[in-house]
Amino acid sequence: MNSLKQMDRGALSDALDHFGQRTTPQRETVFGVLLNQRDHPTADEVYARTKSQMPTISMATVYNCLETLVSCGLVKQVNIEREPTRYCPNLSPHAHFHCRETGRVYDVPVPSGMMQELAGVLPGEYEADSVELVFRGHLSKGKTK
Amino acid sequence: MNSLKQMDRGALSDALDHFGQRTTPQRETVFGVLLNQRDHPTADEVYARTKSQMPTISMATVYNCLETLVSCGLVKQVNIEREPTRYCPNLSPHAHFHCRETGRVYDVPVPSGMMQELAGVLPGEYEADSVELVFRGHLSKGKTK
DNA sequence: ATTTGATTTAGAATAATTCTAAACTATGTT
DNA sequence: AACATAGTTTAGAATTATTCTAAATCAAAT
Structure with a gap:
């Protein structure tokens, strides 16, 4: 499984729209990665997983996408002690x-x-x-x- | 106020002893700084406050002391999002x-x-x-x- | 088609924290 | 008291997650 379900794609576009942000392939892919494996990955892990589907994506973009998803309320950040931030699409x-x-x-x-x-x-x-x-x-x- | 009350000094020594650690002037001063101003300071802030009483102390020592106090259960770490760790002697x-x-x-x-x-x-x-x-x-x- | 603004990108910069190795201090032993 | 040992402190280097920067790319709207 490596593409967004129709339902999730819709939720993504709606939320992005609502905050005046564009729906881009990078944002879709990163969101899909989070929904596919719900193990609270770090940005690094999200980067690796996303790269396997979209080899040209950069780390900065992964951070940007995650930040966008968080600001649209689709994803939550989980900070445990000083460890790298983890991401969670469970709302x-x-x-x-x-x-x-x-x-x-x-x-x-x-x-x-x-x-x-x-x-x-x-x-x-x-x-x-x-x-x-x-x-x-x-x-x-x-x-x- | 810049020295540990007798009661707190005792609690410090006891706790350190219990974990096989020595009571040093640096540890006493850092602990005193935390008890004196209970505003959840960052390591940087603890460093500045401690330095005003003990100008030769180093940042590394402040981190060491804080870590020791935490491991002895005298101080708690408070992590908020990705901000610098704060320290709290409220048990x-x-x-x-x-x-x-x-x-x-x-x-x-x-x-x-x-x-x-x-x-x-x-x-x-x-x-x-x-x-x-x-x-x-x-x-x-x-x-x- | 062209302008405009948003997004992506690679790499540099930042900042909190940890590591390293040497100097120092305290403690226990003879 | 002198010495060995282990714990502690220190300055500065190293690490690492994250943010910043500036250029390139893309998309939407005139």
Whole structure:
């Protein structure tokens, strides 16, 4: 699989349009790479994967595309400690789990009620537009998933 | 104020001892800097503040000391997006609020029950030893605190 | 067709952090 | 007290993710 499904292509164009940005082959390809393998790749990894489909793309363009996708709300950045930024096209409310042993990052669904509750701990003067929840630890043996 | 209170000096020595590390003037001074002004300074800021009390200290030592304090559990690292790491000697359970306008980071106390609850969203195979909760947004007008 | 502005590109620049190797300090042992 | 050992500090070099720059390319609109 290496091309965007019609549905995703539509979502991409719509979102880009909405922010006055053009739909380009590079943006489509990068978005496709993210949707195809949902393992929170770094920019470097996205670059490698994209290059295999589009050998002339440059690192700068990958960064540009990722930045564009993030600013259009199609992709989220995940920062774990000081490690390279990772990218995630999962838009539903979720937390992240970072395994210290493998370095892998997993999505963990969070009931939406929980998110409400979290916002509740903020004193009145704080107005949050985003919440980030990251767990760190390890996966219990047997289940490497 | 520029020297460690007796109580804090004791806590520092105990913790360092416990991990087989020496209590040095550099570590004491850096720890004192963090306790004195609890505004989540970056390593650069810690360096500047420490240098004013101990002009011969080097940047590398500041990083070494911070790393030592973190590994002994006396200080926490706070990473917000890709910005420089900040340091925080608040050991009670709390979240962070990052103001997009000023860039400042605030501690937000979190009821301990909430932390328990958060851990509850993790499926069984995930064993977390730390939870990080970061809000981003802005302070409502009037209260710049 | 031509202008205009957006996008892509390669490579240089930046900046936080880590590494390296030498100098220094403290501690324990005889 | 002198010495060996290991831990710590230091300045500066190295690393690395990311951003910047300026030129080339592309697309849309007159």
